[in-house]
Each structure stands twice: as structure tokens, then as C-alpha cells.
Amino acid sequence: MRSIILQTATKYLLPILLLFSVFLLLRGHYEPGGGFVGGLVASIAFVLHSFAFGTENTMKILRRKPMSLIPIGLGIAALSVIAPTFFGLPPMTGLWFEEPIPVIGMIGSSLFFDLGVYLVVIGVVLTILFTISLTED
Amino acid sequence: MLLTVLLGLILSIFLVPFGKFVKSKWSVLLTLVPGLIFVYYLFHISSVSEGSVFFQHTDWIPSLGINFDFKLDGLSLLFVLLISGVGTAIFFYALSYLKGHPFIDRFFGYLCLFMAAMMGVVLSDNILLLFVFWELTSISSFFLIGFNNDNQDSRKSALTALSITGIGGFFLLAGLILIGNVAGTFSFTELIDKRDVLINHNLYPAILGFVFLGAFTKSAQFPFHFWLPGAMKAPTPVSAYLHSATMVKAGIYLLARFFPILGGTDLWMYTLVGVGGFTMLYASIHSLFRVDLKGILAYSTISALGILTFLIGMGTKESIIAASVFVLVHALYKATLFLVTGIIDHETGTRDITVLSGLRKVLPPVFLASGLAALSSAGLPLTFGFIGKDLIYEATLHFEENWALILTILAVVTNTGLVVAGFLAGLKPFTGKLPQSFEKVHLPYKSMWIPPLILAVLGLVFGVLPGVTGNLLNHQAANAILGQETSMHLAIWHGSVNTVLILSLATLACGIFIYLSFKPSYSKLQFIEKFENLSPKHIFKGYAVDIFRFSTWYTNKLHNGYLRSYHLKIILFAEILLGYKLWISGPVSIDFSNLSTLSIYEVGVVLVLIGALFIVVTTPSRLTSVVSMSVIGYCICLIYVFYSAPDLAMTQFSIDTLSTVLFVLVLYKLPGFINFTGKAVLYRDGIVALGFGAILSLIALKVNNEPVVKEITEFYGENSYLLAKGKNVVNVILVDFRGIDTMFETVVLSIAAIGVYSLLRLRLKPTEKE
Incomplete structure (x- = not known):
């Protein structure tokens, strides 16, 4: 069942939701938000797309299996955990750039950690949902 | 030293991505690993033989007293050279033995891991570090023994070996911790002063x-010996390595290492002499009835281990000297015999000594190696085995007078058995007439017959120059x-004909007599297998079956595969636990005066919810x-919003959306709603x-009754911006203060x-389905 209304709406909603999820991710350190919620919102965006256009088409715009996001996310988070040890600090010490970056604001190792969480959440949710929806009986 | 231990571990990691390399012609480079370690330690011989001891310390977990403390003294050096030296031979041998095997890379990974673990065991100066490596040997040997994992017997023996040595390891850990608590240190060097x-x-x-339990299980002492014959299911290079120089000697090493710390008491002596003595006699007699080459070698190995335990148990100067020499003697001839067995098996396809004969005509260099090893095992003069046997008799004869005679007789009988076993395994397949079926048997690659030949010749060289070997x-x-x-x-010759020499020659004569008059056969094997019901193996197996039955019953009860039953059990358990806790913590009261007034929104949301x-x-x-469930979820989100918890609301909102999607996807695939459940x-x-x-509502109310602990809240409130530069405390806790938790989540x-x-993508072929 393909609904033209849903499809048209999705075309506009997908980029907005994804943008919103990045916004949530970035503001997490100061305002309500964070990697987990951001990841959930992003996955909802893709789930919406899969409802409108079918899971196969969503897989096409994702280009690769959502599962591949899991190792990338875990890798980024793990890197941000061990990065301080290269500077002789204990693991998980927060490292920050001196100057804020326009639009994004202050960047520190915890942002990368959050980014890792964000990617893992998207990977996990989409892997589970898409696997179930693509499985034939 | 640290590097030599870690080299094997590092290599085994690299074999995972570079496994193809092992299958190419460059695989010969692998033998460099044990080879280099061997050479490295050869250079230490001169200084160690003059009495120097080397130490190396690297911090690991200093707060628990566990560090990479390594110590190289005479005992460690002897074992390290055995492990790396025999290891080099085995590596060469295995490359040809397993040539073309699809999992040869895996095999070398396990072998490297095992070698590294053994090196760690014999070099550790910290008893807990020793334990870590000790367990690693059990685990890596499990993989080696079960290498042919498509064979059920092989899997079963690997499991038996792992359970027996694993149980032993468990007891050993208990013992080591007790030692640490009593003496206040985990270092061998310091423990000697705390004797x-x-x-x-x-x-x-x-x-x-x-x-003792740790050492006995590892070194296959009665009644834990039965895992060792079972472990013969492993590929022959593994048997040769595990049972000549390494795995089983780890228990002996442990006893030797602990001798100056715990040894010398009556309890020590009687236990070890009793267990070792019984094991060596029992296994030596048993070995005569085997018809499988590897079976003979397995039982003679157990017997040799019994001798070593027995010698360390006696604890006199003579017996310790004998033990230190016999370790080397046994490693050399046993490794050779195992490797020869492997060649025979590889070339003829059988290990049955009732069939094998006359192979000297087709495998002359192998016969030479095998013969030398058999003679060394028999203790013929001029072989290293002769020196070893001499020292054993020396030790028993000079023991306390009351016991000397009995122990000497015990040793003579055991050694006679070993002479016969050595001849059966080393000479029998090569002598006699060559059957027609074996005429086409040819020599294997050089890398297969040269290692055993070198080991056998070394046995001869050491035997001719015992003074040099002994000193070094x-x-x-x-x-x-x-x-x-x-x-x-x-020395070879003590200058006069004494009791020891006479005993040695008598043993040899008896052995040769029995060898010539006694032929192993299947009927004799069957005869001895009648006693199987009384053997420890049978009894242990009985227990194992009972435990298995119990756990099956228990698992079926608790784990019946119905999700609803799991839910019911989990929730009931929580109810009982929480209910009990609530019950004993007193009544719950609601302070109505402090409640805020209800707003119209709240009432509305609650009505929708209901x-x-x-x-x-x-x-x-x-x-x-x-869908109604998700309505409930959204209502709860609204309530979060009313009480100003936007983080929670946002998360709950997205989670609810996704779980609804998930439910729909899953339920869509289920058959229609059929009502099976009864009213009850x-x-x-x-x-x-x-x-x-x-109960949950009561707990929520109860929380309000308790005095509020503000410390934690205040800590996060104050520090989240100062320390972590974040204003959103919830997020700062997640990504910074408790980041490791998040990582693992x-x-x-x-x-x-x-x-x-x-689970969903698993596509089994119809044949794979059970």
C-alpha cells in the first residue's frame, strides 16, 4: 500500500527530521537532547521513509547495510574513550578545543562519544526493524 | 623475558588476519618464533649455570599485587629450553604433518598461544600471574586436543581434559589465594622466606x-590420569608437545617450584610419594596391555609423571637431582617416540602394533631415531636414560631405611614396565618381517623425520657427556x-660396580625378557578393560551424567522456551523480592498537605490513559x-512534560514510536488472533x-517518605559545568561521568x-536442520 500523501510528506520530512536529529545531538551538552535521542529521531526518520516507499527503497538511499553503522559508532566512541591516554591523561578525560567552532559550538571528546552513541543507536534500531520487515515467512 | 612470553600471544593474534600466510611457502618462518626464543635462552645458560638469577618487573595491576614479574633461574631455564626447543622441533614437524590441512593457520594460532602460556607458567615469579598462564594452557590445550572437531571422540576428550584441568585450576586458585593471605605476598622469591x-x-x-589437586589434575596423576590417554585424539604433534615437554610437566614444575616453600613436611612427602608411586606403577603396568602406539605412549607418560611426582615427594637431595635430570630425559625420548608414531601413522595409516612390523626397511632414519629413543627410555648405558635411571635408584636406595627397600622395588618394577613400553613403541614396529601392504611406504618430508632424529641424538650426546649437561x-x-x-x-661410570648399576642392568634384563616373551594383543586389552567399571574414569563419568541430567531437568523447568512463562517468572520473582523489602521497611504514608493541586491537563491525560x-x-x-499501548506511552510522555523532564519525554516519545513499529512488524507476521488462553x-x-x-506505586510513594539524599545531585549539579563543560546534567552524566557505562550499554x-x-537471517539448508 503506497500512499501518495505519505510519500510526498516524507520527502520533506526526512531531511528535516535528520537535521533535527543532528541538532539534538549537538545541543545535548547544554540543552535537552543528546546522542541517544538524536539517534532515535534519525531512525524514526528512516522508518517513516520505509513505510512510505518500502524498506527496499530505504535500503537503497542508505547505500549500505545499517549494521555497518554499529562498528563505526562503537569505534568512534571507543576512540574518544582512549584518546586522552595519548596525551598522558587517564581514559575518558574530557578533551576540548580551545575555541568554539561556528554553529556547532564547543567541541570536545564527549561530543565524539555522543556521536558514536548516535550512530550505534541508528544502526541497532534500523538493523532490528529492517531485518524483521525484510524477512519472509 | 616479557617479550619472549608475549611473542607467542602476539603471533597468534596476527595469524587471524594473516592466516593465508601459513598456507603459503613462507610458513617456514613460523618456526623462527620458538627458534629465536630457544636461541635467546641458550645465551643465558652460561650465566645461569654459574648461579645468576634474572628478574624483570613490569607493572600490571599493582593495587592487587599482580604484576608481570618474571624470574629466570635454573629451574625456569631448564623448562624454558625444553618448551622452546621441543617447540621448534614440533613447529617444523607440524608444518609437514598438517600440510594442506584447511585449518592449519588456526592450528598454529593455538600452538603459539599454548607455547606462550607455557613460557608464562615457568617464568612467572608471581603466583597469580602463574595462575593466569596456567589457565591459558588449559584453554589453549582444549583447542589443540579438540582440533579435529568434526570427530565426536575428539570433542569429548577435549572437553574431558578441559574439565579435569579446569577443576584442578579452580582448586589451585583457592590454594594460591590462601598462600597469599597467609604469607602476605604473591611473589615466589619472597614466599621462600615465609616458609x-x-x-x-x-x-x-x-x-x-x-x-596438589591443581598439580595432579594437570600432570595426570591417579585418579585424574584418564584425561591424558583421551587427549591422544589430538593430532600427533600436539600429543608430542603436550605430553613430552609441556602441559603435563606444568604440574611437575608447580610441585618443584613450591618445594622450597611448602615442601619437606611429612604431609608433603607421604602424599606425593603415595600418589606418585601408585600412579607410576599403575600406569606402567597398564601401558603393557595397549595395542595402540599412542595408547602405550600415553600410559608410559603417566608413569613417568608419577616417577617425577614421587621423586619430588621424597625431597632428598638425591631425589631432587634425579627429578631435575629425569624431566629432560623423558622430554627427549618421549617427544621422539611421539613424533615417530606420527610418522608411522602418517605413512602407513595405522598405529596398531599388532599389525606394524619391519618398517626399518622402508623408514631407516626414522628407525634410527626411534631406536635411540627406545634405548634411552630403557636406560641402556651411554644413553641419557641410563643416567636418569641411575639417579632414581640412587634416590630410592638412600631414602630412610625403613622405606628404601620398598621404594626401590617399586621403582624397579615401574622402570621394567617402562623399558617394555619403550621397546613396544620404539622398536616393535620396526623389527620383524615387513608385510606386503607396507612395502610401498616411503619416507616423509625431511622436516618430519629430522626433528625426532635430532632429539634422539641429543639423548645420546647428553648420555655420553652427562657431566657437561648436568653442569649446564x-x-x-x-x-x-x-x-x-x-x-x-x-657421570657415566662411578668407578666401581655398585648396587645402583646392578639394579639398572637387572631392570634392563627383565624388561628385555618381558618384551620378548610378552606380546600385546586384543584379547589382553579386553581382559584389562573388564576392570574399567572400577576405574576413576568410569566413576567420574557417572557423576558427569548425573549432573547433566539434573541440569537438563532444571533448564527445562526454568527455560521452557515460552516467552510468557519467562515474563511471569521474572515478574513474580521481582514482586516477591520487592514485596518482602517493602513489608519489612514499615508502612507507607501519604502527606496530603504537601500535594500540589491537580490541573485540568493532568486530569485529562489520566482519563485518556485509563x-x-x-x-x-x-x-x-x-x-x-x-496502538492503545502506544497511547499510554504518549500519555506518560505528557506527564513528563508537565513535570518538566523534557529529556525523559523526548526519549520516551521516540522509544514508544519505534516500539509500536516493531510490534506491528512482528505481529503482522503472526497468525490471526486465536484465543487459546483459558479464564484461569x-x-x-x-x-x-x-x-x-x-508494588511499584507503593515504592514510588515510599521514596517520598524517605529523607532525600541530595549529595549526589549536588555533586553533579556543581561539577557538570566545571569539570565537563556541560550544562545538561543528564547528558553530562551519560557521556562523561558515567561514560564507561554508556559505552557498555x-x-x-x-x-x-x-x-x-x-537469528532471522540464518538460512539453514534442510540437511543442517535438526
């Missing part, structure tokens, strides 16, 4: 018992075991009930659910996703 404290402590018998290798090893100067001096709840319970359609079940579930809700999530994926 009096340990020996006079009330817990001494327990400590000794635990350590065994003298300091014996000193390290005894903890004092042994002034050892090995309505949705009603639909969930009563609707006949699954989809309706899922419905009421039961209703009561359980109501109970859970009631994401790992758990990933595992769940991979689990779902692999």
Missing part, C-alpha cells in the same frame, strides 16, 4: 591439598628446587491493543500484573541487534 609461617599455619593442609642445565635446576646447593655431579488501558485489556485485536490463566496474569503495579545494544539479525 615457616606457611608450614606452621593452621591452613597448611588445606593449602597443600589445593595446590640440571645443576642449577636442582639447586632451585631444593633451595640450596646440591653439588650435583653426573481509557486506553481499558481498550488494551479488552480488545479482541492485537493491532488495536498495540487470564485471572492469574491479571493478578500478577496488578500486584506488580501496586551501546555494546549490549549492538549485540542485541546482531543477535536479531543472525
Whole structure:
């Protein structure tokens, strides 16, 4: 069942939701938000797309299996955990750039950690949902 | 030293991505690993033989007293050279033995791991570090023994070996921790000074018992010996390595290492002499009845291990010298015999000594190696085995007078058995007439027959020059075991015909007589197998079956595969636990004066919530009930918003959306709503659910009654901006203060996703389905 209304709406909603999820991710350190919620919102965006256009088409715009996001996310988070040890600090010490970056604001190792969480959440949710929806009986 | 231990570990990691390399012609480079280690330690011989001891310290977990403390003294050096030297031979041999095997890379990975673990065991100066490596040998040997994992017997023997050595390791850990607690240190070097404290402590018998259990299981002493013959299912290079120089000698090493710390008491002596003596006799007689080459070697190995235990148990100067020499003697001839067996098996396809004969005509260099090893095992003069046997008799004869005679007779009988076993395994397949079926047998690659030949020749060289060998290798090893100067001096000829020499020759003569008159056969094997019901193996197996039955029953009860039953059990358990806790913590009171007034929104949301709840319970359609569930979820989100918890609301909102999607996807694939459940079940579930809700509500109320602890809140409130530069405390806790928790939570999530994926995507061929 393909609904033209849903499809048209999705075309506009997908980029907005994804943008919103990045916004949530970035503001997490100061305002309500964070990697987990951001990841959930992003996955909802893709789930919406899969409802409108079918899971196969969503897989096409994702280009690769959502599962591949899991190792990338875990890798980024793990890197941000061990990065301080290269500077002789204990693991998980927060490292920050001196100057804020326009639009994004202050960047520190915890942002990368959050980014890792964000990617893992998207990977996990989409892997589970898409696997179930693509499985034939 | 640290590097030599870690080299094997590092290599085994690299074999995972570069496994193809092992299958190419460059695989010969692998032998460099044990080879280089061997050469490295060869250069230490001169200084160690003069009495130097090397130490190396690297911090690991200093707060627990566990560090990479390594120590190289005479005893360690002897074992390290054995492990790396025999290891080099085995590596060469295995490259040809397993040539073309699809999993040869895996094999070398396990082998490297095992070698590294053994090196760690014999070099550790910290008893807990030793334990870590000790367990690693058990685990890596499990993989080696079960290498042919498509064979059920092979899997079973690997499991037996792992369970027996694993149980032993468990007891050993208990013993080591007791030692650490009593003596206040985990370092071998420091423990030697605490000997009096340990020996006079009330817990001494327990400590000794635990350590002995560890050593006996590893070194296959009666009644734990049966895993060793089973482990013969492993590829022959593995048997050769595990049972000549390494794995089983780890227990002996442990006893030797602990001798200056715990040894020398009556308890030590009687236990070890008793167990070792019985094991060596029992296994030596048993070995005569085997018809499988490897079976003979297995039992003669157990017997040799018994001798070593027995010697360390006696604890006199002579016996310790004998033990330090016999370790080397046995490693050399046993490794050779195993490797020869492997060649025979590889070329003829059988290991049955009732069939094999006359192979000297087709495998001359192998015959040479095998013959030399058999003679060394028999203790013919001029072989190293002769020296070893001499020293054993020397030790038993000079023991306390009451016992000397009995122990000497015991040793003579055992050694006679070993002479016969050595001849059966080393000479029998090569002598006699060559059957027609074996005429086409040809020599294997050079890399297969040269290693055993070198080992066998070494046995001869050491035997001709015992003085040099003794000074370089065994003298300091014996000193390290005894903890004092042994002034050892090995010689072929003591200048006169004495009792020891006569005993040696008598043993040899008896052995040869039995070998010539006694032929092993299947009927004799069957005869001895009648006693199988009395053997420890049978008894242990009985227990194992009972435990297995119990756990099957228990698992079926608790784990019946119905999700609803799991839910019921989990929730009931929580209810009982929480209910009990609530009950004993006193009544709950509500302070009505402090309540805020209800707003119209709150009332509205709660009404919607109750309505949705009603639909969930009563609707006949699954989809309706899922949708109503999500309505409940959204209502709760609204309540979070009212009470200013936007973080929670946002997360709950997205989670609810996604779980609804998930439910719909799953339910869509299920058959239509069919009502199987009876009324009684419905009421039961209703009561359980109501109970859970009631308890949680009570807890929520209870929380308000308790005095509020503000410390944690204040800490995060004050520090989240100062320390972590974040204003959103919740997020700062997640990504910074408790970041490691979050890290592992994401790992758990990933595992769940991979689990779902692999469960649903698993496409079994019809033949693979059970």
C-alpha cells in the first residue's frame, strides 16, 4: 500500500527530521537532547521513509547495510574513550578545543562519544526493524 | 623475558588476519618464533649455570599485587629450553604433518598461544600471574586436543581434559589465594622466606591439598590420569608437545617450584610419594596391555609423571637431582617416540602394533631415531636414560631405611614396565618381517623425520657427556628446587660396580625378557578393560551424567522456551523480592498537605490513559491493543512534560514510536488472533500484573517518605559545568561521568541487534536442520 500523501510528506520530512536529529545531538551538552535521542529521531526518520516507499527503497538511499553503522559508532566512541591516554591523561578525560567552532559550538571528546552513541543507536534500531520487515515467512 | 612470553600471544593474534600466510611457502618462518626464543635462552645458560638469577618487573595491576614479574633461574631455564626447543622441533614437524590441512593457520594460532602460556607458567615469579598462564594452557590445550572437531571422540576428550584441568585450576586458585593471605605476598622469591609461617599455619593442609589437586589434575596423576590417554585424539604433534615437554610437566614444575616453600613436611612427602608411586606403577603396568602406539605412549607418560611426582615427594637431595635430570630425559625420548608414531601413522595409516612390523626397511632414519629413543627410555648405558635411571635408584636406595627397600622395588618394577613400553613403541614396529601392504611406504618430508632424529641424538650426546649437561642445565635446576646447593655431579661410570648399576642392568634384563616373551594383543586389552567399571574414569563419568541430567531437568523447568512463562517468572520473582523489602521497611504514608493541586491537563491525560488501558485489556485485536499501548506511552510522555523532564519525554516519545513499529512488524507476521488462553490463566496474569503495579506505586510513594539524599545531585549539579563543560546534567552524566557505562550499554545494544539479525537471517539448508 503506497500512499501518495505519505510519500510526498516524507520527502520533506526526512531531511528535516535528520537535521533535527543532528541538532539534538549537538545541543545535548547544554540543552535537552543528546546522542541517544538524536539517534532515535534519525531512525524514526528512516522508518517513516520505509513505510512510505518500502524498506527496499530505504535500503537503497542508505547505500549500505545499517549494521555497518554499529562498528563505526562503537569505534568512534571507543576512540574518544582512549584518546586522552595519548596525551598522558587517564581514559575518558574530557578533551576540548580551545575555541568554539561556528554553529556547532564547543567541541570536545564527549561530543565524539555522543556521536558514536548516535550512530550505534541508528544502526541497532534500523538493523532490528529492517531485518524483521525484510524477512519472509 | 616479557617479550619472549608475549611473542607467542602476539603471533597468534596476527595469524587471524594473516592466516593465508601459513598456507603459503613462507610458513617456514613460523618456526623462527620458538627458534629465536630457544636461541635467546641458550645465551643465558652460561650465566645461569654459574648461579645468576634474572628478574624483570613490569607493572600490571599493582593495587592487587599482580604484576608481570618474571624470574629466570635454573629451574625456569631448564623448562624454558625444553618448551622452546621441543617447540621448534614440533613447529617444523607440524608444518609437514598438517600440510594442506584447511585449518592449519588456526592450528598454529593455538600452538603459539599454548607455547606462550607455557613460557608464562615457568617464568612467572608471581603466583597469580602463574595462575593466569596456567589457565591459558588449559584453554589453549582444549583447542589443540579438540582440533579435529568434526570427530565426536575428539570433542569429548577435549572437553574431558578441559574439565579435569579446569577443576584442578579452580582448586589451585583457592590454594594460591590462601598462600597469599597467609604469607602476605604473591611473589615466589619472597614466599621462600615465609616458609615457616606457611608450614606452621593452621591452613597448611588445606593449602597443600589445593595446590596438589591443581598439580595432579594437570600432570595426570591417579585418579585424574584418564584425561591424558583421551587427549591422544589430538593430532600427533600436539600429543608430542603436550605430553613430552609441556602441559603435563606444568604440574611437575608447580610441585618443584613450591618445594622450597611448602615442601619437606611429612604431609608433603607421604602424599606425593603415595600418589606418585601408585600412579607410576599403575600406569606402567597398564601401558603393557595397549595395542595402540599412542595408547602405550600415553600410559608410559603417566608413569613417568608419577616417577617425577614421587621423586619430588621424597625431597632428598638425591631425589631432587634425579627429578631435575629425569624431566629432560623423558622430554627427549618421549617427544621422539611421539613424533615417530606420527610418522608411522602418517605413512602407513595405522598405529596398531599388532599389525606394524619391519618398517626399518622402508623408514631407516626414522628407525634410527626411534631406536635411540627406545634405548634411552630403557636406560641402556651411554644413553641419557641410563643416567636418569641411575639417579632414581640412587634416590630410592638412600631414602630412610625403613622405606628404601620398598621404594626401590617399586621403582624397579615401574622402570621394567617402562623399558617394555619403550621397546613396544620404539622398536616393535620396526623389527620383524615387513608385510606386503607396507612395502610401498616411503619416507616423509625431511622436516618430519629430522626433528625426532635430532632429539634422539641429543639423548645420546647428553648420555655420553652427562657431566657437561648436568653442569649446564640440571645443576642449577636442582639447586632451585631444593633451595640450596646440591653439588650435583653426573657421570657415566662411578668407578666401581655398585648396587645402583646392578639394579639398572637387572631392570634392563627383565624388561628385555618381558618384551620378548610378552606380546600385546586384543584379547589382553579386553581382559584389562573388564576392570574399567572400577576405574576413576568410569566413576567420574557417572557423576558427569548425573549432573547433566539434573541440569537438563532444571533448564527445562526454568527455560521452557515460552516467552510468557519467562515474563511471569521474572515478574513474580521481582514482586516477591520487592514485596518482602517493602513489608519489612514499615508502612507507607501519604502527606496530603504537601500535594500540589491537580490541573485540568493532568486530569485529562489520566482519563485518556485509563481509557486506553481499558481498550488494551479488552480488545479482541492485537493491532488495536498495540496502538492503545502506544497511547499510554504518549500519555506518560505528557506527564513528563508537565513535570518538566523534557529529556525523559523526548526519549520516551521516540522509544514508544519505534516500539509500536516493531510490534506491528512482528505481529503482522503472526497468525490471526486465536484465543487459546483459558479464564484461569487470564485471572492469574491479571493478578500478577496488578500486584506488580501496586508494588511499584507503593515504592514510588515510599521514596517520598524517605529523607532525600541530595549529595549526589549536588555533586553533579556543581561539577557538570566545571569539570565537563556541560550544562545538561543528564547528558553530562551519560557521556562523561558515567561514560564507561554508556559505552557498555551501546555494546549490549549492538549485540542485541546482531543477535536479531543472525537469528532471522540464518538460512539453514534442510540437511543442517535438526
